[in-house]
Amino acid sequence: MTDYAHPEVLVSTDWVASHLEDTEHLRIVESDEDLLLYETGHIPNAVKLDWITDLQDQVVRDYVGKERFEQLCSERGIGNDTTVVFYGDKNNWWATYAFWVFKLFGHEKCLVMNGGRKKWEAEGRKMSKERPSFPRTTYRATEPDPAIRAFRDEVLQHMRRRGQLVDVRSLAEYTGEKMHMPEYPQEGAMRGGHIPGARNIPWSMAVNEDGTFKDREELEDLYVTDKRLHSEEPVIAYCRIGERSSHTWFVLKYLLGFGDVKNYDGSWTEWGNLVGAPIEKGNPVEQAP
Amino acid sequence: MTKFESIAQEFRGADAPLRLELLIDYAQRLPELPEKYRALRDAGLNLVHECQAPVFLAVEVEDGKVRLFGDVPREAPTARGFTSIMIDAFDGADAADVEEAPLDALHELGLDSLLGMQRTRGLSAIYRRIKDEAGRKTAV
Numbered sequence: 001m002t003d004y005a006h007p008e009v010l011v012s013t014d015w016v017a018s019h020l021e022d023t024e025h026l027r028i029v030e031s032d033e034d035l036l037l038y039e040t041g042h043i044p045n046a047v048k049l050d051w052i053t054d055l056q057d058q059v060v061r062d063y064v065g066k067e068r069f070e071q072l073c074s075e076r077g078i079g080n081d082t083t084v085v086f087y088g089d090k091n092n093w094w095a096t097y098a099f100w101v102f103k104l105f106g107h108e109k110c111l112v113m114n115g116g117r118k119k120w121e122a123e124g125r126k127m128s129k130e131r132p133s134f135p136r137t138t139y140r141a142t143e144p145d146p147a148i149r150a151f152r153d154e155v156l157q158h159m160r161r162r163g164q165l166v167d168v169r170s171l172a173e174y175t176g177e178k179m180h181m182p183e184y185p186q187e188g189a190m191r192g193g194h195i196p197g198a199r200n201i202p203w204s205m206a207v208n209e210d211g212t213f214k215d216r217e218e219l220e221d222l223y224v225t226d227k228r229l230h231s232e233e234p235v236i237a238y239c240r241i242g243e244r245s246s247h248t249w250f251v252l253k254y255l256l257g258f259g260d261v262k263n264y265d266g267s268w269t270e271w272g273n274l275v276g277a278p279i280e281k282g283n284p285v286e287q288a289p
Numbered sequence: 290m291t292k293f294e295s296i297a298q299e300f301r302g303a304d305a306p307l308r309l310e311l312l313i314d315y316a317q318r319l320p321e322l323p324e325k326y327r328a329l330r331d332a333g334l335n336l337v338h339e340c341q342a343p344v345f346l347a348v349e350v351e352d353g354k355v356r357l358f359g360d361v362p363r364e365a366p367t368a369r370g371f372t373s374i375m376i377d378a379f380d381g382a383d384a385a386d387v388e389e390a391p392l393d394a395l396h397e398l399g400l401d402s403l404l405g406m407q408r409t410r411g412l413s414a415i416y417r418r419i420k421d422e423a424g425r426k427t428a429v
Contacts, residue, residue: 034368035404035405
């Protein structure tokens with residue numbers, strides 16, 4: 001892991017196993033696609049944070065507000081100084097999403113357990129069904145950080161300036177052949193395709209079979225050499241609803257050290273339905289070297 | 290009252306944490322898949338494609354009665370629990386009752402608000418498949 005631009009944000013399953021009891025300074029947070037997975041057994045002393053029922057406002061189409069976020073942290077015994085280690089199912093897909101939301105509200109010490117739930121289980125490590133409880137804290141969040149979140153008007157301007165855009169969905173979604181992810185028929189949009197000029201780099205290309213991130217060299221080959229992204233220039237990543245792109249956001253920013261990376265969480269469900277928004281269909285256009 | 294209605298009543302009468310527990314309980318109680326369907330399942334056939342997890346489903350209709358079989362890995366407890374509810378509700382039911390069961394089972398069970406909108410589509414597809422096949426196999 002040491003070759004990454006910011007190796008300090010990744011920890012191994014070994015590291016987590018040896019820090020399970022350090023609950024005074026550290027909180028392990030499980031964030032899964034499946035709502036019930038945590039209940040079937042989790043890393044001992046891990047708390048649950050659900051990407052929909054906890055992190056998303058159920059009325060307004062947005063994340064929870066600052067006050068609700070503060071409450072979520074306080075209830076889980078997370079203080080402003082607590083080191084939070086995220087892990088989850090599906091190659092840490094939702095773990096990086098939770099990580100991104102914590103960064104959005106200004107939490108400083110965030111880590112990701114490389115390999116996620118899959119690796120922990122594959123290694124036959126201890127799981128617990130006990131729901132731990134920790135002393136309540138008084139958490140103070142900052143206002144959402146606009147440096148890591150892009151809204152549609154900004155994306156439009158960025159596109160017009162021919163800024164770097166990464167579409168992390170599958171090729172079939174990118175070309176417009178499929179209007180939604182094969183498994184998610186209701187998260188469709190009125191139009192299929194991608195934001196003009198976006199490069200297609202499916203998010204899962206960044207992970208190995210065992211759920212860990214690919215090493216630095218392989219990631220450089222993919223994002224920089226092959227797809228020609230420049231680390232000094234701004235990048236906006238998007239997908240369908242902004243969760244797969246938070247995974248790519250994590251890879252670009254922390255593993256490859258890109259300076260300015262934003263997640264457009266409105267993503268295709270917003271753009272593909274937006275009146276007048278320009279779209280492009282078909283195969284990726286070769287980028288000039 | 291049909292079996293489905295009584296399950297729905299139980300779910301809707303429960304508060305959110307209890308409803309989650311009921312669902313986990315159902316996930317643990319999913320009957321084992323009969324031998325005759327295991328080869329199909331292992332070959333990846335009869336899956337509900339809208340689900341992210343591999344949800345295996347088989348619907349039979351015999352003398353107007355529905356037989357329902359399913360299997361879902363333990364790593365996907367939500368889909369597993371829902372499939373288990375479906376079997377409890379509809380295995381052995383009159384095909385006509387399955388066809389006429391409410392269109393929005395997830396709402397009836399109070400699961401839509403519990404799971405969040407983004408999670409219900411795969412489950413709706415399981416339900417649709419059961420109703421469709423029960424109707425189709427009765428017609429034949």
